[in-house]
Amino acid sequence: MTEVRKGQAPATLSREAFGERFRALFYDPKFDAERDALGRLERIAFENYEQGRKAPLTHKAGPGYADPDYDLSDEWRANSERLKALQSRQLDASTPSRVLVICGAARNDGTCPGEMSKTFRLCGLVREGLEANGIECDLLDMSLMQSEFGRMIFPCKACVSTAMPLCHWPCSCYPNHSTGQVNDWMAEIYERWVAAHGVVIVTPTYWYQSPSALKLMIDRLVCADGGNPDPTRTGGKDAAKAKEVELAGWDYPQHLAGRVYGLLVHGDVAGYEGARRDLSDWLDWMGLIDAGPQARLDRTIGYYEPYATSHETLDADQAVQEEARNLGRAVAQTVAELRAGRLQQVQPKLRRPRPK
Structure with a gap:
């Protein structure tokens, strides 16, 4: 130990x-x-x-958990049960295909900038391509963190770096009522990822990186890649128990693997290519499947041109508008192939020698 x-x-x-x-x-x-x-x-x-009244309402975990006598948070249990139900529906071949479109920009016209983001407009074009192919779209606008009361994502505490099983699926770090860390948006966002057959991220580049709200979501999705679905195995947040469980052998379950993804990262000077590669690598790591080269885009909109006229620049850039629609079409077609079982026929099934 x-x-x-x-x-x-x-x-x-x-x-x-x-x-x-x-x-x-x-x-x-x-x-x-x-x-x-x-x-x-x-x-x-x-x-x-x-x-330290983190979870003031609890009940015994009961059957199906490693420690039935553990006092399990009522809020966490409800979140977990919703994810299980949504996962069952997502796997049901009779349900409509659904794609989560994520607008990664911080800007909207309800906050200090006073103007909508170009990213939001590009999301609309992606949706055109998806909906024309019979896909249900769910728009997740990360800018709502800046414009809605009580809408927030708390930062990842890096439980995984102590031991992977200490990172629970879904995240059990929040809410923490003793410190006032409540209204965590991630509880809902986990549901929207699980319900989707595909995910498209459209984002600008801020100082060579993803915008803050988008990065908060990315960090909090670490529990989707190797996270522990049974907090009672680690006595909640008992670091010593979690280390023991990991060292005994951990299978690093990929809770979101097998979904399709697309990316459109845009910028005006530099950094967008690296940001797109970072996002591609992250999604690949989690076991998502890209929809091909037309669904992994990094583009400039107004190279070294004034910010004040950037919307007019987008108006004039018919090529990038059509590329956004094509991204939606590519993801829609790949989702259809995946759900029909044809995509798996060309995907090699190989055991990972390094499961982490």
Whole structure:
């Protein structure tokens, strides 16, 4: 058994520091009339923080789990059961084909930029190609994190780096009610990935990388590649137990493998080619299947031209518009071949010598 290394985490916040952060949520003077009520809530919140009440509602795990007596979070159980039901529906050949189209841009006209993103428009063109081929489309707009109240994705805590089984599928790190880490959008996003037969990511390039919201989602999808579907095997977040389970042999289940993917990464100067390769490598690693070269695109829109006229540049670029439609068509056709069982006939079934 390897040693669990300790010594980085700071002490819990003092009562004063906690109160200062709590009250900052109610800075607006309109809350002044309720300061007494807020003070009472603050005291309860601090008690929950001190006691570490991460999952306040639990029940015994029961049959089907490695430890039936483990107090399993009600919220996690509900999320897990929804994913299992959606996976069964996704595998049902009688259901309509469904593709998740992800708009990776942070910009929309409901926030400070005051204008929609070109990425959103390109998603619409991809959808044209998909829907013309009978595909149901689900648009996931990552910019809603910036424009909707309470819409957020919390960062990955890197449980996998302690031991793969400590990373649960779906993620059990959130919600954490003791620290106020609630309204985690990923619970819904996991469902939308599982329900899809294909995924298309359309994204701009921000400083040679994916936009922040998109990267948050990518990091939190680590549990889809090797994640543990039974938290009771590791006693929840018991690092020592998780190490023991991994060292005894872990099969690194790929929970999203076999879905089709397409990519359109755009930029205006540089970085878009590397960003597209990074995304391709990530999706390949998770076991998704690309829809061919016309579905893995990196393009410039307005090379070294002003940002102020970038929408007009897109208006004039008929070629990239048609390429976006073709991407949708390619993904639609590949999904059809996959669901008909014809794509698998040309895919070699080889055992991975390195399952991680």
